[in-house]
Amino acid sequence: MERTLVLLKPDAVERRLIGRILAIYEEKGLNITALRMLKPTREIAEVHYQEHRDKPFFSELVAFLTRGKVCALIIEGENVVKTVRKINGATDPAEAEAGTIRGRFALSKGENLVHASDSVDSAEREIAIWFPGLAD
Numbered sequence: 001m002e003r004t005l006v007l008l009k010p011d012a013v014e015r016r017l018i019g020r021i022l023a024i025y026e027e028k029g030l031n032i033t034a035l036r037m038l039k040p041t042r043e044i045a046e047v048h049y050q051e052h053r054d055k056p057f058f059s060e061l062v063a064f065l066t067r068g069k070v071c072a073l074i075i076e077g078e079n080v081v082k083t084v085r086k087i088n089g090a091t092d093p094a095e096a097e098a099g100t101i102r103g104r105f106a107l108s109k110g111e112n113l114v115h116a117s118d119s120v121d122s123a124e125r126e127i128a129i130w131f132p133g134l135a136d
C-alpha cells in the first residue's frame, strides 16, 4: 500500500486546526497509520527541506517549521501521494482551489498549514526522517 508523509505545520497547530484537518483526510477514506507531535530541530527541518536549501526563502522556511510543534502523520491508501497533494491544494493559497485545505484555511505562501510528500520516493525518504522506526 502506498504511503505519504504529511506535516501539519506550526501555523496549523497554533491555530488549533489539527482536528479539522485530520477530519478532512479521514472523511476522504484515507488511513492515518502513524501520528506524532514534536518541535522539529533545525537539523530535521533542514534535512526535510534539503531540496530547497539554495532558495531565497530557505532560512525563513526553517525558522517557520522549527518555531513550534508540528503534527507528523503517515497516511496510507491507494494513490495516496497524489490524492493528499490534491486535498492540500496548491502551494500558494491564492492559487489553491477553494475546497482544498490551503484554499479554505490559508492566506500565505509561506504559512500554508500542510506539507505532503511529492512522490513515492520522497515519501519514503521523509518517513525515515520523521518516523525512523517505521522506515522500510
Ligand code: UDP
Pocket (backbone or CB within 6 Å): 052, 057, 061, 090, 091, 109, 110, 111, 112, 114, 115, 116, 118
Ligand atoms: N515556500 C515559501 N515561499 C515560496 C515557496 C515555498 O515560503 O516561494 C514554503 C512553503 O511553506 C512551501 C514550502 O516552502 O510549502 C515548500 O515548498 P514547495 O515548493 O515544496 O511546496 P509544497 O510541496 O509544500 O507545495
Ligand code: MG
Pocket (backbone or CB within 6 Å): 118
Ligand atoms: Mg514540496
